[in-house]
Amino acid sequence: MYCVQEVSPQIFWVGGSDRRLERFENMFPLPNGISYNSYLILDKKTALLDTADSSISSLYLENVEHVLNGRTLDYLVINHMEPDHCANIQDIVFRYPKVKIVGNSKTFQFIEQLFNFDKKNDYYEVKEQDEICLGEHTLKFYFAPMVHWPEVMFTYETKKKILFSADAFGTFGALNGNIFSDEIDFKPVYLSEARRYYTNIVGKYGPQVQNILKKLSDTDINMICSLHGPIWRKNLNYILDKYNKWSNYEPEKQGVILVYASMYGHTENAVSIIANKLSERGVKDMRIYDVSKTHPSYIIADAWKYSNIVFGSPTYNMGLYYGMEFLIREMARLNFQKRKVSLIGNGTWANRAVKIMEELLEGMKNMEIVGTPLEIKSSMKKEQEGEFDKLAESICNSMK
Known part of the structure; x- marks a missing residue:
C-alpha cells in the first residue's frame, strides 16, 4: 500500500522510513531509525529526484507507481549516488525503460561501478547551472562536490523555489507521519540528531559546505527538501544558521x-x-x-x-x-x-x-x-x- 504526501502542487514526497536498521552505514547507532526521502514532480514531463534504500524498495516503488498513475517517467535525477539513495535505480530503469538519467560525469561513473545494466544511451549529463524544463517547472543544477561525495549536486526548482539538497540539511531519525519541520517539535526531537548526522557524516567537509552556501546565497529559497529527515518550508534561517556554524567549526554555545x-x-x-x-x-x-x-x-x-x-x-x-x-x-x-x-x-x-x-x-x-x-x-x-x-x-x- 502506497504512502505519499504532497509537498507542493504537482510535487510529491514518495519516500519512507526504516525503524529496524540498527546502525547507519553499519557504524552510527539509530535509536529512532532513519528516513529516505525521494520526490516526484508531475508536469508535461515527469521527474523523479533520487531513489531510496533497498530496505524500503517495495513501498518506494509502490509510491512512485501510485503518483505516476499510469504515466511514464521522463527523468530520473540523481543528486547523490550513495547506496541509501540510489539502490532502486535499476528497478526504476527496468520499469520505465525510456527514462533519461540526469547526472554529471561522476554520477555516471558511480552508476557503472555499482550496477551492471547499460543505459549509456539514456544518460543526460548536466553542467553547473544547466536547466531542464518540465513544463511549468524548471530544474536548475548546482554542483556541491564533497558535500559529502564528489558527484553531489543540488537541484533547484525555479517555480516554487524548492531546493532539493541531497544529504545536506538532513538528520538521523525516522519520519512519524509529519514530513515538514514546522509540523513537529524539531528542536527536542530532531536537532541533536541533525547535529550528530552533520558532524559525523559531513563534518570533515566544512569548506565545501561553505562553498555551496555561498554559491546559493543570492538564490531565493522557499523550501529545502533533504534526502533524510523533515522538509523545511518555514524558518529556513534556523537550519541555515546551524549549517553555517557547524561548517565554520564555531561552537553553538559556551559550555563544557x-x-x-x-x-x-x-x-x-x-x-x-x-x-x-x-x-x-x-x-x-x-x-x-x-x-x-x-x-x-x-x-x-x-x-x-x-x-x-x-x-x-x-x-x-x-x-x-x-x-x-x-x-x-x-x-x-x-x-x-x-x-x-x-x-x-x-x-x-x-x-x-x-x-x-x-x-x-x-x-x-x-x-x-x-x-x-x-x-x-x-x-x-x-x-x-x-x-x-x-x-x-x-x-x-x-x-x-
Missing part, C-alpha cells in the same frame, strides 16, 4: 563537555571533581561521557556544540587508552577545530597520557590548551586539590 577513559574509576573521579568545581563557579549545561560506554558519534556531536572540552585518560601499555585515542583521532579526521581543551592524565608507573593527547591535538587546527594539564599518579590526593582549583578557574576564565 568532559570526556574520560577510566579502568578502575580514578580518572573518572578526577573528571567528576573538575565538573563539580566548574559547577560551583557557575558553569551550566555540562556533559560527561565515558568513551568506553558512549558511541563516539554522540561525543563528537556535543564537541561540535560546546566551546570547551576536558579530556581525561589513563596511560595504557605506554600509550593512550585506546578508546580515547580513537576518539581524538576520529575528531582530527573530521577536521574538528577551534576549541579550548584541557587535559587530565593518569598513570601508575608511566604517565604518558597527557603527552600523547597533546601530540594528537597539535595536528588539529586552532586548538587552545587551557590551563596546566593535570597529571595523577594512580589516584588523586588531597594535596593536588589546589591544581584542580586552578584548572577549573582557567576553564571558567576561558569562557568569559
Whole structure:
C-alpha cells in the first residue's frame, strides 16, 4: 500500500522510513531509525529526484507507481549516488525503460561501478547551472562536490523555489507521519540528531559546505527538501544558521563537555571533581561521557556544540587508552577545530597520557590548551586539590 504526501502542487514526497536498521552505514547507532526521502514532480514531463534504500524498495516503488498513475517517467535525477539513495535505480530503469538519467560525469561513473545494466544511451549529463524544463517547472543544477561525495549536486526548482539538497540539511531519525519541520517539535526531537548526522557524516567537509552556501546565497529559497529527515518550508534561517556554524567549526554555545577513559574509576573521579568545581563557579549545561560506554558519534556531536572540552585518560601499555585515542583521532579526521581543551592524565608507573593527547591535538587546527594539564599518579590526593582549583578557574576564565 502506497504512502505519499504532497509537498507542493504537482510535487510529491514518495519516500519512507526504516525503524529496524540498527546502525547507519553499519557504524552510527539509530535509536529512532532513519528516513529516505525521494520526490516526484508531475508536469508535461515527469521527474523523479533520487531513489531510496533497498530496505524500503517495495513501498518506494509502490509510491512512485501510485503518483505516476499510469504515466511514464521522463527523468530520473540523481543528486547523490550513495547506496541509501540510489539502490532502486535499476528497478526504476527496468520499469520505465525510456527514462533519461540526469547526472554529471561522476554520477555516471558511480552508476557503472555499482550496477551492471547499460543505459549509456539514456544518460543526460548536466553542467553547473544547466536547466531542464518540465513544463511549468524548471530544474536548475548546482554542483556541491564533497558535500559529502564528489558527484553531489543540488537541484533547484525555479517555480516554487524548492531546493532539493541531497544529504545536506538532513538528520538521523525516522519520519512519524509529519514530513515538514514546522509540523513537529524539531528542536527536542530532531536537532541533536541533525547535529550528530552533520558532524559525523559531513563534518570533515566544512569548506565545501561553505562553498555551496555561498554559491546559493543570492538564490531565493522557499523550501529545502533533504534526502533524510523533515522538509523545511518555514524558518529556513534556523537550519541555515546551524549549517553555517557547524561548517565554520564555531561552537553553538559556551559550555563544557568532559570526556574520560577510566579502568578502575580514578580518572573518572578526577573528571567528576573538575565538573563539580566548574559547577560551583557557575558553569551550566555540562556533559560527561565515558568513551568506553558512549558511541563516539554522540561525543563528537556535543564537541561540535560546546566551546570547551576536558579530556581525561589513563596511560595504557605506554600509550593512550585506546578508546580515547580513537576518539581524538576520529575528531582530527573530521577536521574538528577551534576549541579550548584541557587535559587530565593518569598513570601508575608511566604517565604518558597527557603527552600523547597533546601530540594528537597539535595536528588539529586552532586548538587552545587551557590551563596546566593535570597529571595523577594512580589516584588523586588531597594535596593536588589546589591544581584542580586552578584548572577549573582557567576553564571558567576561558569562557568569559
